[in-house]
Amino acid sequence: MDVAIVGIGIHPFGRTPSLTGLQQGAYASRLALQDAGVEWRDIQFAFGGSISAGSADTLVNELGLTGIPFINVANGCATGGSSLISAFNAIKSGQYDIGMVAGFDKHDRGAFNADPKALGIGEWYGEVGMMMTTQFFAMKIQKYMHDYNISTDTLAKVSEKAFINGSKNPNAWRREPISVEEIASSMMVNDPLTKYMFCSPSEGAVSLVLCRADHATRYSNTPVYLKAATMKSRRFGSFEVFAPSQALQQVDGPTVDAAKAAFEMAGVGPGDMDVLQLQDTEVGAEIMHMAENGFCEHGEQEALIQAGATHIGGAMPVNTDGGCLANGEPIGASGLRQVYENVLQLRGQAGEHQVPGDPKLAYTHVYGAPGISAVTILQK
Amino acid sequence: MDVAIVGIGIHPFGRTPSLTGLQQGAYASRLALQDAGVEWRDIQFAFGGSISAGSADTLVNELGLTGIPFINVANGCATGGSSLISAFNAIKSGQYDIGMVAGFDKHDRGAFNADPKALGIGEWYGEVGMMMTTQFFAMKIQKYMHDYNISTDTLAKVSEKAFINGSKNPNAWRREPISVEEIASSMMVNDPLTKYMFCSPSEGAVSLVLCRADHATRYSNTPVYLKAATMKSRRFGSFEVFAPSQALQQVDGPTVDAAKAAFEMAGVGPGDMDVLQLQDTEVGAEIMHMAENGFCEHGEQEALIQAGATHIGGAMPVNTDGGCLANGEPIGASGLRQVYENVLQLRGQAGEHQVPGDPKLAYTHVYGAPGISAVTILQK
Amino acid sequence: MTKQVPIAEGLFTWPAERPALLASRCKNCGIASFPAAQSCMACSGQDVAVEELPGRGTLWTWTIQQFMPKTPYRSNETAETFKPYGVGYLELPGGVRVEGRLTENDPQKLHIGMEMDVVFAPFRTEENGDEVINFFFQPVA
Amino acid sequence: MTKQVPIAEGLFTWPAERPALLASRCKNCGIASFPAAQSCMACSGQDVAVEELPGRGTLWTWTIQQFMPKTPYRSNETAETFKPYGVGYLELPGGVRVEGRLTENDPQKLHIGMEMDVVFAPFRTEENGDEVINFFFQPVA
Numbered sequence A, B: 001m002d003v004a005i006v007g008i009g010i011h012p013f014g015r016t017p018s019l020t021g022l023q024q025g026a027y028a029s030r031l032a033l034q035d036a037g038v039e040w041r042d043i044q045f046a047f048g049g050s051i052s053a054g055s056a057d058t059l060v061n062e063l064g065l066t067g068i069p070f071i072n073v074a075n076g077c078a079t080g081g082s083s084l085i086s087a088f089n090a091i092k093s094g095q096y097d098i099g100m101v102a103g104f105d106k107h108d109r110g111a112f113n114a115d116p117k118a119l120g121i122g123e124w125y126g127e128v129g130m131m132m133t134t135q136f137f138a139m140k141i142q143k144y145m146h147d148y149n150i151s152t153d154t155l156a157k158v159s160e161k162a163f164i165n166g167s168k169n170p171n172a173w174r175r176e177p178i179s180v181e182e183i184a185s186s187m188m189v190n191d192p193l194t195k196y197m198f199c200s201p202s203e204g205a206v207s208l209v210l211c212r213a214d215h216a217t218r219y220s221n222t223p224v225y226l227k228a229a230t231m232k233s234r235r236f237g238s239f240e241v242f243a244p245s246q247a248l249q250q251v252d253g254p255t256v257d258a259a260k261a262a263f264e265m266a267g268v269g270p271g272d273m274d275v276l277q278l279q280d281t282e283v284g285a286e287i288m289h290m291a292e293n294g295f296c297e298h299g300e301q302e303a304l305i306q307a308g309a310t311h312i313g314g315a316m317p318v319n320t321d322g323g324c325l326a327n328g329e330p331i332g333a334s335g336l337r338q339v340y341e342n343v344l345q346l347r348g349q350a351g352e353h354q355v356p357g358d359p360k361l362a363y364t365h366v367y368g369a370p371g372i373s374a375v376t377i378l379q380k
Numbered sequence C, D: 001m002t003k004q005v006p007i008a009e010g011l012f013t014w015p016a017e018r019p020a021l022l023a024s025r026c027k028n029c030g031i032a033s034f035p036a037a038q039s040c041m042a043c044s045g046q047d048v049a050v051e052e053l054p055g056r057g058t059l060w061t062w063t064i065q066q067f068m069p070k071t072p073y074r075s076n077e078t079a080e081t082f083k084p085y086g087v088g089y090l091e092l093p094g095g096v097r098v099e100g101r102l103t104e105n106d107p108q109k110l111h112i113g114m115e116m117d118v119v120f121a122p123f124r125t126e127e128n129g130d131e132v133i134n135f136f137f138q139p140v141a
């Protein structure tokens, strides 16, 4: 049994002091239900995630107490992927016809505070100042720039494109373009990455209604099919966040594995994709994830980005809604935002940030601690 | 595709200062793998839960980095149920042959500290001293005793039986029988419930290996089949924990709904069950859950318990391993402990706490905040 | 000068001549909920109106909290000065059953079905001297 | 009297004439891991032995932490006295790549492939006066 997405809802990302994370989640859920033309009582199951805004299943207090199973999942930045895969499994199992996935969050300002103990790492690691995701991202791109000749100008161009796309997306947080010069000369955070090259914790919510593919046209004139939803954790030897040591022999990371599994499941290849949402916790991540997901060879990003290939009108549009860089990252919602954007794109409803040429296949990718990647492939 | 349990492992419950919760989880996982005769690298997916002992998916740091998808779930006391249902769906979907569920935890001493905000409740509710699960349980049994003539002596007899069963279970925490008199006269905690009528937070771990039913005999001479795994949340009008108000018109709680759904899924009835594990956060819960799950009429518990029906040798053995009362409650592991015990019972490997008469069908039930129940039915 | 402030905004009318608990009632299905919410848990309706709940009801169930809770409990008590307190649900006719602290903590003086009044009284004093007002259920004299 | 204590037990030999980082090496697959663990992340083996890692290696990658981290960071610095610090992975031949703080924080003086030594030095002073020793990577003079 295939799985279709027939309803989507979003609460704008950014800062919304007047609403709790839960209320933003309820807002997005109501829009998703409305989009699918169903009532909350029609929903048979739900999976959801929120890291800092309470238990996702308390959404039932807002939406109504209908008795459905609502399972909370939590896999850091890959939480949205966990929800989607779990819902995908539930429908494929033949036990359910229609369900919802929901993600919302509301983080404090400033960098995320990770707890070493929760990840099985000694306290010393945090005490000396190494429990910082930003350092990992900086060190990974530092090595990558060295190995594959990526320039600092290319780093800045990734942010520039993100803020341009954000300016076209009414649900984005950062809606003002910023020049390459300003990006490159903003405060250095973790060399070689400056302040405007990182995404920040933020707030927001996304909900999706999923159903059996053979019921899809009951709910939507423009159903979008979830052709693949995969997740992989790190194999031994990959270079991952929060690693006090790493093996001398490096192997491919979970992104490479999740991408391969997804392409195999969907029976398509990277060249078939018309629009890409790739985890861009910072600009280096977007650059490296282009190759890790199979969309170019290592090192080709320099020429591609300099030529504008990843812009909305380019050959390989990446993060058309502004990505994490322009939307910030409410952890529970971030992965689902990518899917929301791809559904918009495949429906042709993305407005100013619509990719031209009637896109038919779309790709999402998230990466999170302690070394997990989740990928989806959507087809209209 | 049916689902079988072919490997079980447990780390003894109680207090283990020398091991982290994660290490206890790894211990149980290794035993489960060994029991199924498989290697960790053979496992294709995992679901796990831990509330206070870190992210369950960090188990891969102990067991090996094989790249599998490992999704963390979190539904309070029903966390084990969430893992099982998710694994059940994953195998039923046809995408996986064999996987693991794991639950572990390590709580501080003393009552659980719930956070109102995480459940969408105002801070005032906790500030005035109502954010206490123990109060809910006390008020629920207080009303039930009033409505159905349950005696305080019967309350004490439930604890007495739990500690007798615990004394027969080498993995239990409380292994000394305690007399009815001592239980009844121990410190009053929340009227009518005394100290020895409540379970306490503790530590422990359980892991299970699950596979497609048609592969089960590859791994086990005594496979046990998961005939049903259901979860329900509260409908409007049921009386649940952490409720600042409740409706005037009461409806059945999620336990009634989850039980009905499980019996329907398995095609069997309450009378067919040979051994029962019912959430016994305190003695009142066990009493009320007997009726809510369909094993007797409301009020019949008084006569049944006084007659010893719920003892291991009785007509309706309940919590044969000592339940939460004798094992304490490491939240992530507690629901899976019930399933572990039932597998032992169906295999005839429960030793001193073995139910006589070759049991063939076994039942588990958990209840957790904010009003969720999960049920499984196992068949050999 | 001591100021009296309600423990939370919107829980009850305060200050008021006759303070009362505030519920939301759904215009679709007629169900009341406390505290007042922006949507109805029964029918998912979003068209709700706030109303005052009755000041007298019957005790539906109760218990006594015999030990001092940890955080998030926030009174002015210490382990030494802590006094057990009653908690119960009061069934307010035509409204809803509301959970609250009882003014009575003697189990011998409490029974299901007894009549109680909703009263408002200081619960703790803040560092700035403000008295924090909460609602309590008190046996009808 | 001031006492020197290691930041964590088992991370490195301390006190010792020539202190060294400690790794576990799997007797099944030969893979080393830092810090020493009771099982092997590569092959799940549980038969491991602890060994000392080499004291010199090459810098595999690095960055500079330009702002002061929040908790769980725990130095004696304040926002005013904080100095940016380097972090990098040092490839220890035959062993493993270890992540650690660098003694150098000038990006102009750091490059991938440079040789560095593992050194041990005070990181912070505890309230009781104890000096907490950590390991650092220092450019070879």
Ligand SMILES: [Zn+2]
Binding pocket: C026, C027, C028, C029, C030, C031, C040, C041, C042, C043, C044, C045
């Ligand atoms: Zn309503």
Ligand SMILES: [Zn+2]
Binding pocket: D026, D027, D028, D029, D030, D031, D040, D041, D042, D043, D044, D045
């Ligand atoms: Zn090994």
